[in-house]
Amino acid sequence: MSEPAPDSFESLDPDTILNAVEHHTGLFLDGSLTPFNSYINRVYGVTDEEGNRYVVKFYRNYRWSDEALADEHIFLNDCTNFEIPVPITLGESPVGRSGGFRFSVFPRISGRTFDIESDEDWIRSGALIGRVHAAGRLKKAPHRTLCDPExxxxxxINRLIAEKIVHPDCLSEFSAVCTESLERAKRAYRACAGSGADWGRIHGDCHRGNILRKSDGTLTILDFDDMMTGPAIQDLWLLLPGHLEDSRRELNLMLEGYEEFCSFDRPSAELVESLRFMRQIYFLNWCALQRNDPLFAERNPGWGEKAFWIRETGDLETQLDFLA
Incomplete structure (x- = not known):
């Protein structure tokens, strides 16, 4: 029988972490442990007795099923088979278990955040994502999130309202802007459906902080924790410098690199502002899942209070103006 899954990370102490890594990988660690910034999971740096460095990620329980985690690691393995530089796990199985927690261990990848400063940088970033998507279209990920408004x-949105997470004084305005935005997003998706928009396994959270430039200049893409099934444009728009109307040049440069490796349905670019709205809601829901975690409360004072929901509702109303 498997161990019960803890509701929080409070029982995750240094000995538990180090012993779990050693047992799962066969490594002999030097006993050092460095916590890294991570919101929904717990991530630590460890070092073996020979000085090699690794990262261990403990997954938040009840967020992903075992099958959903398997989908993530199958995708990573497919990327590796395409010679795409992504983190690949250590151990006999991609996901280990200890004390009711599930975790994965990766070699630590050193590098700097990829600052996109030139036309060539935009093309390179598009090429990297195109390679990832070419691997992504090999298989399906039936247990992962579907990037779809409906x-x-x-x-x-229904969960945020039904569980009374939205402050009652903001509920009417929040519901109204979400209802209208959701209808416009659905309409944009329907408009793209007939154009054969390219869907497949995607990274899902492809912002600049998840692309590193290594010392040899190689680009690597990190953190597939939010991988999902969705339109290709989802992994491109997060890199843009602004709204679509102000970023078409940068998008076209990215597509120049992207289409060297993977086809792209051009009309689906018009989903960008709908996807921006959907990400706003995704992030609110993501934070709501953690709202009772003491570390989350410490890092996000005032989350969920009336002033917070006034700001969030205002941001949604601003975004509504960009939705056709």
Whole structure:
């Protein structure tokens, strides 16, 4: 029988972490432990007795099923088979278990955040994502999130309201802007459906902080924790410097690199502002899942209070103006 899954990370102490890594990988660690910034999971740096450095990620329980975690690691393995530089796990299985927690261990990748400063940088970033998507279209990820307004974003909105997470004084305005935005997002998706928009396994959270430039100049993409099934444009728009109307040049440069490795349905670029709204809701739901975690409360004072929901509702109203 498997151990019960803890509701929080409070029982995750240094000995538990180090022993779990050693047992899962066969490594002999030097006993050092460095916590890294991570919101929904717990991530630590460890070092073996020979000075090699690793990262261990303990997954938040109840967020992903075992099958969903398997989908993530199958995707990573497919990327590796395409010679795409991504983190690949150590141990006999991608996911280990200890004390009711699930975790994975990776070699630590050193590098700097990839600052996109030139046309060539935009092309390179698009090429990297195109390679990832070429691997992503090999298989499906049936247990992961579907990047779709009706089946995912709508559920998140309903949860935020039904569980009374939204402050009651802001509920009417929040509900109104979400209802209108959701309808416009659905309309944008329907408009793209007939154009054969390219869907597949995607990274899902491809912002600049998840692309590193290594010392040899190689680009590597990190953190597939939010991988999902969705349109290709989801992994491109997060890198843009602003709204779509102000960023078409940068998008076209990215597509120049992207289309060397993977086809792209050009009309689906018009989903960018709908996807921006959907990400706002996704992030609110993501934070709501953690709201009772003491570390989250410490890092996010005032989350969920009236002033917070006034700001969030205002941001949603601003975004509504960009939705057709």
């Amino acid at each position: 089946h995912t974003t709508g559920q998140y």
